[in-house]
Amino acid sequence: MEKTVNKTRPFGMRDKLSYAAGDLGCNMSFALKSSIMAIFWTQFMALGEELYAILLLVVQFWDAINDPILGSMFDADKRKYKRGKFKAYIFVGALGLLFSGLFFFLPLPKAPLVMRCVLFVLGYVLWDAFYTIANVPYGSMMSVITQDGAERSQLSTWRSIGSMVGNILPMVLLPILCYDASNNLKGETVFIAAIVMGVIGLICFLYMLKTTTIRVEESTVKVSEKKVKFNVFKAMWNFLKNPAAIGATLAAMAMFIGMQGSTTATAVLFQSYFGNAQISGIIMLISYLPMFAFMPFIKNIVNKWGKKEACSVGAAVSTFGALLLFLPLGNGR
Secondary structure, three states: OEEEOOOOOOOOHHHHHHHHHHHHHHHHHHHHHHHHHHHHHHHHOOOOHHHHHHHHHHHHHHHHHHHHHHHHHHHHOOOOOOOOHHHHHHHHHHHHHHHHHHHHOOOOOOOOHHHHHHHHHHHHHHHHHHHHHHHHHHHHOHHHHOOOHHHHHHHHHHHHHHHHHHHHHHHHHHHHHHEOOOOOEOHHHHHHHHHHHHHHHHHHHHHHHHHOOOOEEEOOOOOOOOOOOOOHHHHHHHHHOOHHHHHHHHHHHHHHHHHHHHHHHHHHHHHHHOOOHHHHHHHHHHOOHHHHHHHHHHHHHHHHHOHHHHHHHHHHHHHHHHHHOOOOOOOOO
């Protein structure tokens, strides 16, 4: 059950801006990972494409179970926090994102190969864990900001705005700043970018935590006198027995791999084929135009054809567009 917290200010623009800042903070970290991670580790850190692919596959298994396990831990946590459970977890996740991001992009290309592999796997696992610790409670916190369905829809819209700003700015600026005149990635500059973006992300999170008003609180339900302990193996078994959860997880994995693959392919295409890696971000920005064009019609599309059908058509069109990148047209530079 939920009960409304009394004597709080009315829902307004401050809530929308605050909630948008949360996803902007998340994407300050996520954009760095999705846009430049593959090139940083294959070219600058010299892992090689085959080894990188193997290590990426290994950490993707963690990616698949990370959200349900940590999400179950969050749900099972019945402790009382001074600022509330949502804000406490988000704060820990935000700090962790800053330091795990720096660890993941340490510019150590001359380190032994084993050490570089350990840095990649450990850095990715830590980054992914802290991202989930921050992002899962952040997404769920919408339910305690307001009980009104229309107001929650507005929060969701502003969250999308924060996400787009957090993605677009790094997407355009990072290629301009992180490649030299010979189209080689400057790893030390990537590390500096990780520091700056991590700090900006943390500031966004702190602003959100400071300005977010909690209007709804969860009532405590005592199932038994004994404290319920979280069992990671039981949670994993329950997840494996849930086809819907597995399907949603696999879809999210496929979407992430597709998006990251497309972003990386575009960067490599302009780096090696067109000889101008610095404008790859501007080209990727163009890919957002269909999103802006269709956004006003999403509600009507879903109402007319359904969510599954709309997602299936969108995925098919996206896949077809990605395949066009492999067409050998011309000789490049």
